[in-house]
Amino acid sequence: MKFRLLLLIPIYLIASISVSFAQKKPRVAIAGIAIECSTFSPARTAEEAFRKRTGEALLNSYPFLREGAPMREKAEWFPAMVASATPGGALTMETYESLTGQILELLKANAPYDALFFDIHGAMSVVGMDDPEGDFILKVREVVGKDALISTCMDLHGNVTERLAENTDLITCYRLAPHEDSMDSRERTVVNLIERLESGKGRPAYKAWVPVPILLPGEQTSTRVEPGKSLYASIDPATKQVGVIDAAIWIGYAWADEPRNHAVVMAYGDDKDMVVRTAEYLAHHFWSVRHQFEFVAPTATLEECLANAIASTKKPYFISDMGDNPTAGGAGDVTWTITELLKRPEFKSDKGKTLVYASIPGPEFVAKAIKAGVGNKVKGTAGAAVDNRYAPPVPLEGTVTSIYLDNPDNKEVVVKIGSIYVIVTEKRKGFHYVKEFTKHNIDLKQADIVVVKLGYLVPELYDIQADWMMALTLGGVNQDLPNLPYKRIRRPMFPLDKDMPMPNLKAKLIK
Numbered sequence: 033m034k035f036r037l038l039l040l041i042p043i044y045l046i047a048s049i050s051v052s053f054a055q056k057k058p059r060v061a062i063a064g065i066a067i068e069c070s071t072f073s074p075a076r077t078a079e080e081a082f083r084k085r086t087g088e089a090l091l092n093s094y095p096f097l098r099e100g101a102p103m104r105e106k107a108e109w110f111p112a113m114v115a116s117a118t119p120g121g122a123l124t125m126e127t128y129e130s131l132t133g134q135i136l137e138l139l140k141a142n143a144p145y146d147a148l149f150f151d152i153h154g155a156m157s158v159v160g161m162d163d164p165e166g167d168f169i170l171k172v173r174e175v176v177g178k179d180a181l182i183s184t185c186m187d188l189h190g191n192v193t194e195r196l197a198e199n200t201d202l203i204t205c206y207r208l209a210p211h212e213d214s215m216d217s218r219e220r221t222v223v224n225l226i227e228r229l230e231s232g233k234g235r236p237a238y239k240a241w242v243p244v245p246i247l248l249p250g251e252q253t254s255t256r257v258e259p260g261k262s263l264y265a266s267i268d269p270a271t272k273q274v275g276v277i278d279a280a281i282w283i284g285y286a287w288a289d290e291p292r293n294h295a296v297v298m299a300y301g302d303d304k305d306m307v308v309r310t311a312e313y314l315a316h317h318f319w320s321v322r323h324q325f326e327f328v329a330p331t332a333t334l335e336e337c338l339a340n341a342i343a344s345t346k347k348p349y350f351i352s353d354m355g356d357n358p359t360a361g362g363a364g365d366v367t368w369t370i371t372e373l374l375k376r377p378e379f380k381s382d383k384g385k386t387l388v389y390a391s392i393p394g395p396e397f398v399a400k401a402i403k404a405g406v407g408n409k410v411k412g413t414a415g416a417a418v419d420n421r422y423a424p425p426v427p428l429e430g431t432v433t434s435i436y437l438d439n440p441d442n443k444e445v446v447v448k449i450g451s452i453y454v455i456v457t458e459k460r461k462g463f464h465y466v467k468e469f470t471k472h473n474i475d476l477k478q479a480d481i482v483v484v485k486l487g488y489l490v491p492e493l494y495d496i497q498a499d500w501m502m503a504l505t506l507g508g509v510n511q512d513l514p515n516l517p518y519k520r521i522r523r524p525m526f527p528l529d530k531d532m533p534m535p536n537l538k539a540k541l542i543k
């Protein structure tokens with residue numbers, strides 16, 4: 033009996049020691065809003081468009097923070113909310129205040145914190161407000177206090193104002209476009225944060241910020257090709273230097289008109305000289321290659337793209353319908369391109385070259401097609417409910433070839449008109465995966481021409497294309513930047529002011 037008691041005491045002590053160790057884990061919150069918004073589109077993004085991840089679901093959305101992952105054990109995590117939406121139009125002030133209000137309430141519930149992982153895109157627009165992410169981080173700062181470390185991860189198409197840079201302690205962004213490294217970048221954001229907490233080093237001593245007067249679309253700055261490839265590849269070695277923790281290059285977002293819309297370079301760490309030199313080196317590298325940025329595929333009018341695609345023997349021949357790319361912020365319901373396609377004599381008969389068009393939203397048309405059923409005729413209109421500046425709702429009359437009901441929030445149908453298969457959805461959406469087509473029994477490899485509302489092709493579609501052109505079509509993310517009605521961005525700006533003088537690329541140390 034005595035022996036057992038003696039044995040129990042040390043176990044109890046060990047347990048209490050481990051409890052006190054556990055209590056020493058830093059308390060880290062997670063919050064953010066992710067969207068990019070074209071202000072050159074009449075669309076508005078409502079709160080319903082946001083997917084709100086909270087609690088365990090939010091934590092599990094980061095593979096490196098799931099149960100059993102080493103990083104999970106490093107801290108006590110308090111996932112408040114990350115709200116994310118497909119790119120679209122600007123938010124109204126009410127939507128912005130509602131979303132931020134909910135996130136701040138959730139944050140307050142578990143305060144205080146040692147740190148916060150701020151997961152944002154960086155190109156949100158709110159009607160009547162400049163720099164929403166800068167405003168949001170100030171509100172977050174009020175909750176977490178000035179001593180908590182904030183580590184921010186962004187899309188490289190986000191914008192970094194001095195205010196945002198000032199209020200985050202660590203900051204980084206993706207280094208690949210298409211964003212195949214988005215999760216790796218988030219992991220780096222968290223790893224760097226935990227390292228600063230564990231080592232007790234805390235806030236980095238220096239943050240350098242360099243605004244670079246370049247404003248280019250993502251379609252010209254893919255890291256798959258030069259000069260984006262080498263530019264972004266130069267970041268990693270720069271961050272391996274002693275005294276530098278991380279560095280990042282933001283291309284910025286071209287379809288909003290605020291003073292913050294331009295490229296930015298940042299570096300941070302504990303060695304002032306190295307931090308400044310790294311940021312300036314990357315900024316100079318960026319500036320020196322500015323004339324080399326080009327569209328990642330041949331670019332032409334829709335008419336020229338079609339002429340090439342029709343004449344080609346390669347299939348599938350992809351055409352990006354760039355102007356209304358919903359994943360860049362287009363309304364996604366511009367009917368100009370599909371209207372033009374339906375006029376073409378080459379596709380009038382079902383013996384013509386097969387063309388797959390993805391996609392146009394039209395909830396009433398979808399309902400009609402479902403009612404008609406596969407194999408039957410349907411007639412109605414679709415699109416142009418939001419952005420009708422270039423063409424009215426498009427009349428569609430043909431045979432229903434597919435009905436897809438598995439996503440009750442966004443049912444889809446396919447209608448065959450002549451030799452064109454038009455995918456009609458209830459809500460706007462981007463088609464990024466092969467399975468999005470195969471679920472409609474469309475074998476992309478058998479199609480002659482595939483027209484998608486996209487800019488650069490996402491990896492799965494890129495892999496399947498036999499040839500590809502990008503069409504300069506109309507819409508909220510028109511790629512013809514020099515002719516966009518900018519009023520408020522900083523000038524001079526490359527390439528709008530082609531012969532602008534060498535800008536000052538000196539790094540500013542942010543307090």
Ligand SMILES: [Zn+2]
Pocket residue numbers: 187188189211250
């Ligand atoms: Zn992006």
